[in-house]
Amino acid sequence: MNKLMIGVEACEVKAIHEEIVSTVGKLMVPPHQIQSLAELYKTLGDGTRLSIVLALCEAEMCVCDLCALLSLKQSAVSHQLNKLRLSRVIKNRREGKMVFYTLADEHIRDILKTGMDHVTE
Amino acid sequence: MNKLMIGVEACEVKAIHEEIVSTVGKLMVPPHQIQSLAELYKTLGDGTRLSIVLALCEAEMCVCDLCALLSLKQSAVSHQLNKLRLSRVIKNRREGKMVFYTLADEHIRDILKTGMDHVTE
DNA sequence: TGATCATATGATAATATGATCATATATTGT
């Protein structure tokens, strides 16, 4: 899926603008990068996860802080934290019984800001 | 879902850091904005749709150009174009039998660039 | 008007996802 097969007749309809298709094909981002980016967006594309990440933009928090802040069950929060961590959006640090979460890096903040600017335009 | 109910005891675990929870609660983006942003990310969080959008970053294209470029069936492309259009990521313009698609606005390009920078870091 | 091309859309089936429940793991203090 998402492979670029320029010149291959893959569509039942003939491409009308072969030059554009060819040019764009050469300019296109490689498929594995597209997939990585899609996975980042998919991770952020859920209200619960995005709320967590936006909260962590403001401060480092432990799991139960997030539960209280977002009115979510501990299990739900942990599951989503795990997904966010696997996608390298957040990272964690254990301190005694508690585990504290923060943004993985400052890039995440830029990404969210750009998106938020668009939404609140 | 995703409502911020600060101070409400919604989690079976007691929040340890009440001050942080309270402060972050006040700083948090309002829920409807979180939801809008999550929907934008969800829309971009699919390989097929993201490929389409990245292609349209390079040039205006008609449906069958996209079919050829991405090796996808016309129906699949049309369905995803429709979702992208409903999310205001792209817009279209009819010219005779063909329908040409472009990015809805320049903001989209910024959003993609920020995300791509992170992925290709 | 009928034929053809380009695109859109409804229905369906396979897969993915998220919340919840129950339970497991890890840490601390007694």
Added chain:
DNA sequence: ACAATATATGATCATATTATCATATGATCA
């Protein structure tokens, strides 16, 4: 070692999503 607390995780169910097929719509031209 045991109890208590904080967090993680496996299983399950309900819902959402995607690609595909079949068909419909819209536009052009003979």
